[in-house]
Amino acid sequence: MMMLAKYRPVRLPRLSGGFVVTLIWLLSLADGGWARELPLHQIQLPDGFKISVFADNVDNARQLARGENGTIFVGTRSAGRVYAVTDEDQDYVADKVYTIDQNLDMPSGLAFRDGSLYVAAISRVLRYDDIERNLADPPEPHTVRDDFPSDKHHGWKFIAFGPDGKLYVPVGAPCNVCNEEGYASIKRMNADGSGLEDFALGVRNSVGFDWDPLSQELWFTDNGRDLLGDDIPACELNHAPRSGMHFGFPFCHGGNVADPEFGDQRACREFTEPAQKLGAHVAPLGMTFYTGEQFPDSYHNQILISEHGSWNRSSKVGYRITQVTLDANRQVTGYAPFATGWLQGEQSWGRPVDLLVMPDGSMLVSDDQAGVIYRITYASADRGEAAAP
Numbered sequence: 001m002m003m004l005a006k007y008r009p010v011r012l013p014r015l016s017g018g019f020v021v022t023l024i025w026l027l028s029l030a031d032g033g034w035a036r037e038l039p040l041h042q043i044q045l046p047d048g049f050k051i052s053v054f055a056d057n058v059d060n061a062r063q064l065a066r067g068e069n070g071t072i073f074v075g076t077r078s079a080g081r082v083y084a085v086t087d088e089d090q091d092y093v094a095d096k097v098y099t100i101d102q103n104l105d106m107p108s109g110l111a112f113r114d115g116s117l118y119v120a121a122i123s124r125v126l127r128y129d130d131i132e133r134n135l136a137d138p139p140e141p142h143t144v145r146d147d148f149p150s151d152k153h154h155g156w157k158f159i160a161f162g163p164d165g166k167l168y169v170p171v172g173a174p175c176n177v178c179n180e181e182g183y184a185s186i187k188r189m190n191a192d193g194s195g196l197e198d199f200a201l202g203v204r205n206s207v208g209f210d211w212d213p214l215s216q217e218l219w220f221t222d223n224g225r226d227l228l229g230d231d232i233p234a235c236e237l238n239h240a241p242r243s244g245m246h247f248g249f250p251f252c253h254g255g256n257v258a259d260p261e262f263g264d265q266r267a268c269r270e271f272t273e274p275a276q277k278l279g280a281h282v283a284p285l286g287m288t289f290y291t292g293e294q295f296p297d298s299y300h301n302q303i304l305i306s307e308h309g310s311w312n313r314s315s316k317v318g319y320r321i322t323q324v325t326l327d328a329n330r331q332v333t334g335y336a337p338f339a340t341g342w343l344q345g346e347q348s349w350g351r352p353v354d355l356l357v358m359p360d361g362s363m364l365v366s367d368d369q370a371g372v373i374y375r376i377t378y379a380s381a382d383r384g385e386a387a388a389p
Contacts, residue, residue: 038370039349042341045376048296051339054364054375055085055094061366061373062108063158063286064356065117069132072356073100073117074366074373075110077156082107082119084135085373092362092375098135100128108207109157111167113191120157120169123150125193145193149174149183154205158286158354163216167191172205177225177250179262184249186220186240200240202247202271208286208354213301215330217241219275221284221305225253230313233257234277235284237305237324237332245272254280275324276332281310282318286354286366294361295378302326304338306352306365319343321352321365339376342367 043051055061055072060079066072067084072094074083082100089095100117101107109120117128119141125148126141144167149155154172162168166188173184186203189196200220209220222236233253240247250259252268254277278284287305302325309318321339324332342350350370357363358375365374 038372042344042349044337044340046338048379049339049376050379051365051374051376052093053372054087054092055097055373057371058083058085058097058366058373059371060368061371062156062353062368063110064354064364064366064373065110065112066356066358067112067117067132068115071132071135072364072373073110073112073131075108075119077106077108077368080104080107082110082117084131086135094373098138100131100135100138101126101141106152106156109159109169111159111161113161113167118144118159118167120148120159122152122155122157123148125159125167125169144191145189145196151183156207158207158209160209161191162188162218163211164188165191166195168199168209168218170203170206170209172203172207173249176227177259177261179250186218197243199243200238200245200247202249202251203238204249204253208284208306210288210303212330213289213291215241217330219287219289219303221278221287222247222249222274223283224280225249225259226281226312228253228257228260230315231280234274234280235282236274237276237278237284237287237303238272239275239330240272246270247272247274276335278305278307278322278335279317281313283308283310286352288355288357288363290357290363292357292359292361292363295363298325299323304355304363306355308351308353309343309348316343316346316348319348319351321355339365342369 060076063075072085081102084098085094086096105122107119107121111118117131119126124146125144151174153174168188170186186200188199205223206220218240224233224235248271250262251266255273285306285308290299305322307318319342323338325334327333350367353366362377
C-alpha cells in the first residue's frame, strides 16, 4: 500500500511562457521537494468553477471507476498497475492509494459492478471480487475472458457496463489504417464473459463512451487516423442508438474523408456520420454525460469530453476538456472548450484522460502525464471547500 500525503495547494507565481513553467515543474519533480505544486492557476474554467487535486502520486492515471463504498479505482497504461484511492475522512482529498495489482499488460480499462472490479488488460478481462473489503490484501483475480487480440497498438481499452447489464469492450485497430477482421469495433458481452458480440463497427480506436441518461443510447469518442496532415481527418463523437451501425473505418474518416488506400472500396455515404466532428488529432478519450446537480443547469445531461492531446501534429492541439451540448431531441447544438491550460504554447504539463461524476455533483479528472486526479467543483455548491483544509 502506498500512503498519500494530503495535498496543500501552493500558488505558483505567474511566469510568462509555457516552457518556463513546464521546466520549473519538471525540475521540481527531479528535486523531489515541491513536486506536486502543479500550476493549477493556469487552468481556465467557466466562471464559478474551481479545480483542485483530489489524489496525488497516481502514476499514469487513466480510466476511473467508483465502487459502491466510494473507492475510486484507477487503471493505467504504461505503469501496468491498478490503483484504489480512498478518502476516509470524506474531505474530498484522498488519504490513501492502494495498489490492487501490478505488472499487468496495459490495464487501462476498468468497471465496477456488484462488488467486483473488472479490469481490461489487452487480451484479458479480469475480475476482482469483494474488492472494497480487501484493498490492503487484494484477492487473486478471476479470468472473465482471455481471447481478445494481444496487439498492443490500440490494444489498451476503456470498458463500462451498459444499461442492458452487458460489459462493453472496444477492440481498436492494430494499426494506423488497415482492414483486419475482428478489429475496429465496440463489442459487448455478459458479465461472465459469455455472449460476446459486435455492437458498433468501423470504430478505429474508442477510449471513452457513456449512455445518455434520457434515452439510454450509447455515445462514444473515436480517434481519427494519422498522417493525412495537421487538419484532417476530424476525431469523432459518435451516437449509436442501436447495434450493428458502421462508422466508416477504414474506408471513411470523420464522415467525409475517403481513405487514400481503402476509400475506393466503399463510399462515405454508406456509413453513419459523426454526431460531432472534433478537432483533428485532439485525441478524445473519456467522455461522460453530466448527471450531477452541482453544476449549473446548462450542464445537466450534457456531454463533457477529455481531449488528451496531439502527439504528431506540427503544432499541438487538445490537452483540454470540452463540452458538447444537445437539444431536447438529442441533436448536437454546440462544441466548446470547458477546461483549458494544460498546454502552454507547445509544452504540456498535463493531459486529461477520463471523467467521473461524483455523488455530490463534482467531477474527477484523471491525468496520466501529471499522475494526479483533479476535482472540479462549482463554487456555489462546493460542499468540499468548507471541509477541506
